[in-house]
Amino acid sequence: MTATSRVVMLGATVTGIAALIRAELLLRRLKGFRGINSRYEKTATSYEAAVTLASFLLWARSV
Known part of the structure; x- marks a missing residue:
């Protein structure tokens, strides 16, 4: 859809x-980030940190 x-x-x-x-x-x-796509992190806190870091890197590339 x-x-x-x-x-x-x-x-x-x-x-x-x-x-x-x-x-x-x-x-x-x-989803282009391997760790985000596969969810390697064991805890929700570390996964959230990885998503935050990936979001920051995407933002930094666009600036």
């Missing part, structure tokens, strides 16, 4: 559509 088909089902606004697309793109980029 694509983002646009979900939007049609939800009847979302343009702002909601843009937020949905941005969230899906972020998740797709985060």
